[in-house]
Amino acid sequence: MFSAKPMLTKHLAAHGDNRCLLLTDGMANVGCTEPDQLAAYGADLRASGVTTTTFGMGEQFDDEPLSPVVAAAAVPGEASAVGGQLLTLELSGG
DSSP, X not given: OGGGHHHHHHTOOTTSOOEEEEEEOSOOOSSOOOHHHHHHHHHHHHHTTOEEEEEEOSTTOOOTTTHHHHHXXXXXXXXXXXXXXXXXXXXXXX
């Protein structure tokens, strides 16, 4: 996630949606694992013009470590679609 910022900000669309899509199991266990540092990174991306949408996957998905990132990526007073989003992906059985 942290290595994506230079690439994302290098290719910002002036009149478009600049979005970072994060697919994860929600386990912050490699690299930065502190919720406040993750939140600061989400806020930094937002300040750079990039919104973050997080897709949680897996049976043991834990949204708690990612909630601060999504909250920090949101724009105060605006709908969540403008800021960060946290979505859970589920596989259908069969």
